[in-house]
Amino acid sequence: MDYKKLGFKAGLEIHQQLDSHKLFCNCPSVLRDDKPDLKIMRTLRAVPGEHGEIDVAAFYEQLKGKYFIYESYYDVNCEVELDEAPPYPINEDALKIGLTVAKMMHCETPDKVQVMRKTVVDGSNTSGFQRTVLIGKDGWIKVNKKKIGINFLILEEDAARRTAEDDHSVTYRLDRLGIPMLEVVTAPDMKTADEVKETAKVIGMLLRSTGKMRRGIGTIRQDVNISIKDHERVEMKGVQDLRVMHKYIEKEVKRQIETKGKEKPHVRNVKPDFSSKFLRPLPGAARMYPETDIPMVKPDLKGIKVVELIQEKTKRFEKLGLGKDLAPLVAGSERAELFEELVKKYKKIKPGFIAETLTGTLAELKRDYQIEGVSDSDLKKVFEYLNEGKIHKDIILSVLVDMAKDQFEIKKYEGLETEDLHEELMAVIKENKGAPFGALMGQAMAKLKGKASGEKVAKMLKELMEKGH
Ligand SMILES: [Zn+2]
Structure with missing residues (x-):
């Protein structure tokens, strides 16, 4: 694939959960699979934004007209996740981790940290918005000697996770809601599929270097933004496996080339066979409002130290x-x-x-x-x-x-004295008369349970056998 000729440009959005308690309450960041203690039903309705128009993504979700069911647990959720109580001040541990990453990515960092509300209408946030904080911008990382721009570094709360859906409702579990998460938004500086993969690798390595990232399936999520000449931008959601990332990219580029008629910018969900499916139009610039329930914080930037990669x-x-x-x-x-x-x-x-x-x-x-x-x-x-x-x-x-x-x-x-070992081995030989060396060795090691090294046992056993025992 001739990426240069196609005018290929790609950027990454990487979401990584932090290994800390929740961002705006003290609940632990624990995912549960047992039966929830509480189920609550709610409806959400998109309201016009400050420009008097309904955001295109909001409108799309509202068309579905569904109600939402929220599942929660008494011991790992509190009223903050249910939106029944105001949020706590920002988790300082998570903020420190975020600022460490900002420094490692050579970002400009803010003197004052202002939590913002970003409208979310798919029901995955009980409050109808996601709390998000810009903690770095205009940075860069090195990927194989090339500089890749980091446009934004954002600390935000993870959304509730979808556990079921039918014609009338969507069910969300609140265990994931509020887990602190870093979003790394790169510049569209990648010019080949390989560069996208390498960049994702370096970002993952850099994040893990802090030792403060959650591990395991679902703790890191990657979206790839792709555009080629004369085509609109497409966001591929959930490209998780770096080993096959290039296959998704190649397939999407081919799809764009073969598509007849003009496409609007949109988001696609990827499928295991490397194809993808239309998910929704690309949302307009997110509407953000200051979160007035949370005080502004002046972070201790001097106390932030970069860590070894x-x-x-x-x-x-x-x-x-x-x-x-x-x-x-x-x-x-x-x-x-x-x-x-x-x-x-x-x-x-x-x-x-x-x-x-x-x-x-x-x-x-x-x-x-x-x-x-x-x-x-x-x-x-x-x-x-x-x-x-x-x-x-x-x-x-x-x-x-x-x-x-x-x-x-x-x-x-504690090791056996030579005399005692001799005695033990003689007993093994006697109990297993005529058995070959291998069998005796096995018996001896099982009996001694590590009280002598294999080397020592073998040596003495051989000696005894040579002596005709
Ligand atoms: Zn809580």
Whole structure:
């Protein structure tokens, strides 16, 4: 595809949820799948904006004439999400994260932070508007040596999530409403599909580098704005998988070329087969009003420090001896900081082994033992024992399993004296008369449960067998 000839231009809008409590109340940012405690029915009606006309998107939604059902939970929602109580002042933690990103993206930041209301008429906000704050503008990031402009950086509340819809109603769950979210709006500086992908990657990496982003499905959402010469702008909503982003873009460009007649600017929803479907006309410039319920805040801009990019961290970790796959994995993980702490503290342990434990071993625990969320303090304890030679590195998995089950006793793990090991192995040989080395080894390791390293057991077992036992 000759993007240059087509006059292709693309920009990105990336929405990323922050790992903090809600933006305008103290409720936790938790999504729930169990039965809601409360269901409330409401209707919303689009009203003329300040220019006396109904926004085109608002009009479109109103045509559908549906009512809305809101589902909520007593323990993770409060009256703010239900729009029954005024919002709290802005979540300062979220504001700080946002301003950190603004600084990392070389944005101009405001001296005063003013929360604004943006009209929303699809029912996904109980108040009928979304609260949004401009925290950066006119910045840039580097993508493969090219500068990509960052037009806006916005801190806003996420909308409620749609859980059901029929001919008369739309059901929304309020657990997601109010989760703090950063919106990164780039300039239309990308000139090929590959550039779009690379830019999305760099933005994702930069955001994750703060260590303050929510992880998992649905926590990051990407829209791509595309235009080619003599065609109107089209926004592709929900292009999530970076690996196939170019396929969506190529297909959309082809669709535009083949479309007969003039199209209006509009929004399209993408589908798994890389095609897309008309969703709604592109909304006009959003109507914004100051949120008078929330006081203006003067952020402490001097206290905002940029953080090291995962990219840079990866390079440092490679120098510690971590391989090309392991280094970025650890650098991008939630345990990157712990890794550095452990490397610094326990000089006798190879950084590579620490890294393997924090990634591979923890993954193994999750997969084979359904053990998740091993605490940092348990991990620190394990490496301390290891560093002091109290346990052997071969048994780190069983130690962690025991710790998770609260059955850990260091006594159980301290290495066997050679004499005792000899005795144990003689017993194994006797119980399994005539068995080959492999079988005996398996029996011995199972019986010893890590009280001696595999290496040591194998060596002694071989010796005993050679002696004719
Ligand atoms: Zn709340």
